[in-house]
């Protein structure tokens with residue numbers, strides 16, 4: 001077996017065997033297969049794709065390339081994953097809801113890179129909150145309070161770290177089997193019994209059109225099922241930022257408000273659907289019962305109490321729940337006004353994410369520092385009627401960025417129309433794998 005032969009096979013759209021896929025992944029992680037040959041294979045996969053069997057083999061080979069961990073909580077563990085969006089703070093809402101309903105949520109999350117944010121960065125905006133905790137303590141926290149959200153420990157899926165970096169540098173990110181294996185290898189390596197996937201579709205997401213989002217969702221659910229996990233994918237809209245807040249502490253505050261029952265309707269709907277699906281995979285009841293349970297966890301205040309408990313256990317100041325001035329406060333702000341009369345017909349997610357990055361809320365490289373105070377609060381959203389001069393949003397920052405230039409750029413994220421032509425349908429499809 002040589003890598004040259006394997007590249008040639010894939011270039012001619014011939015299926016690779018399980019043995020060949022295992023050999024490639026092991027060889028690339030060990031360094032015996034160089035970047036230039038792996039790049040050629042990845043490009044061949046982009047053009048010729050992978051069968052379901054090949055995708056599952058690749059996912060399993062990647063998952064097994066490092067530690068395979070299993071949080072031994074003694075209960076059914078449910079995980080949630082979002083393919084990445086702008087303003088997506090649903091983990092902070094969904095995990096406490098599900099834990100308040102008696103299901104364990106051991107959640108390992110990532111940091112943000114580029115125009116989308118990461119849950120770990122958001123949580124670290126809470127003064128004192130620790131996300132780097134030993135694995136035993138993480139499991140202990142879940143046993144005690146039902147949930148814990150932490151950064152990854154140990155050597156999880158080194159194959160994905162290496163392959164993803166190479167894909168980023170070789171224009172081979174946008175391949176459905178490669179995205180599927182990258183995401184699912186990480187989910188399978190962290191040992192969840194049930195997995196709920198939020199597949200975002202729209203201008204701010206990896207998947208720009210519905211057909212591709214559906215293909216990715218179906219592929220991930222299939223792989224999850226073949227790997228023996230209960231898996232559900234929910235396809236949700238990312239044509240506009242989710243909720244009204246973008247930026248780390250701003251999003252935590254919006255999540256706290258959501259658990260107080262005061263979330264914008266799009267954010268609340270996505271959160272309740274995801275929470276209900278997590279309860280469903282955990283066997284807590286039928287679809288209707290699970291939805292009701294999730295709603296009651298919010299209305300009773302139990303989910304908010306769970307978030308408070310998690311913040312306290314992980315070293316954060318739990319008083320942030322009641323007093324938002326405990327968060328670091330932004331040094332500068334700038335209001336943005338409507339340039340035209342009409343209905344807001346779109347708010348570009350991708351541009352919003354990039355603006356929030358420029359304000360300091362995100363990372364351009366893995367090493368960049370984050371300004372937790374930076375971000376955007378939208379006063380108006382898609383479908384709202386506005387008059388020229390109405391306030392649309394406020395930008396916040398504590399960095400020395402050029403906020404005037406950024407605000408000029410930001411005005412272009414809005415487009416206007418004479419009629420209201422916006423579909424409110426935020427959850428587009430639920431795909432169950434069992």
Ligand code: URA
Pocket residue numbers: 083084164173178179180182183206
């Ligand atoms: N997120 C991942 O983890 N991997 C991809 O390939 C794309 C999105």
